[in-house]
Amino acid sequence: LGLVSGLILLMAGCASPSSRSPTSTSAIAIEAMPKAEPKSRSGNMDTYVVLGKRYYTKASSRDHVETGLASWYGKQFHGRKTSSGERYDMHRLTAAHKTLPLPTYALVTNLENGRRAVVRINDRGPFVGNRIIDLSYAAAKHLEMVNAGTARVEVRSIDPRDHGQDARTLLRLASATPRHLPPARPPGSRVYLQVGAFGSRGHAEQLRRRLVSTLDTPVLVKAPLANGALAPLYKVQVGPLRSTADVDALGRRLTALGLEPPLVVPP
Incomplete structure (x- = not known):
């Protein structure tokens, strides 16, 4: 007690x-x-x-x-x-x-x-x-x-x-290990929205399947770099996106699905 x-x-x-x-x-x-x-x-x-x-x-x-x-x-x-x-x-x-x-x-x-x-x-x-x-x-x-x-x-x-x-x-x-933070994005460049990062590929795939059934934008699981020493980190990313309007609109939609605000990351 x-x-x-x-x-x-x-x-x-x-x-x-x-x-x-x-x-x-x-x-x-x-x-x-x-x-x-x-x-x-x-x-x-x-x-x-x-x-x-x-x-x-x-x-x-x-x-x-x-x-x-x-x-x-x-x-x-x-x-x-x-x-x-x-x-x-x-x-x-x-x-x-x-x-x-x-x-x-x-x-x-x-x-x-x-x-x-x-x-x-x-x-x-x-x-x-x-x-x-x-x-x-x-x-x-x-x-x-x-x-x-x-x-x-x-x-x-x-x-x-x-x-x-x-x-x-x-x-x-x-x-x-590189950390992806919201970058300064030149006009016309491609970016992705990262909506999750998991130590388990299964958990990453589970989120990917959920988003694929809801979004029109491609959803991928980015495999970790093989360094052989640290736990792998499987990143779920949506994109590519080219305009600020697309980033803002998709970000609002992802938040409405109950996800944390996504990170903007380069390809």
Whole structure:
């Protein structure tokens, strides 16, 4: 009961910024090199219920890649116990996740500006809306999403315990992975709208089939580059599109279907 109460308290929310700076100002914020750690004694139950919804935790973070909305939590939770039993420190690069093992190291990329941070997931949440991860204030500040409150992100596990590889190699390869952000588009150039990115090809194909039955514009699944080390990311893209009007109209239609606002990406 105590754990569930703690989980409910750690729901997503925006806090007032602090004057203290994040612990790293590098291109990729890394507070501590990821290392293999034993799972925490608390917070790793097979299943738990919060606000009437049941969640099933993962035994391993291996090959975990997902995209969605991130939120952050700060001053009002500073010093409170996290689900792992540790104290929440808003000035450390940490995060909360509903199902990944505690602790887990993950590379979080803000898909709206390309900024990245390596966080140590040591808490459960967020349990509000469609958010996939709740970042500490320090992580949110580095990703430049404090004022907005939320941002569309990619979460990629790089935990050495579950991947069996050197963390420095994982970080180097992840850093070299190109990120597609909304580009400046020259007149007459072709672009695509990216509506999803999945670690599973099956999930990508499922979304593609759904869109094909609804849209007149071609829908494709773009296979990942074979780097042999990181989890593949299958991207669902719609296009090509040539005019700003087409991009705007299709973007509104995709949003009306219940999808997150798409990203504009080059061929």
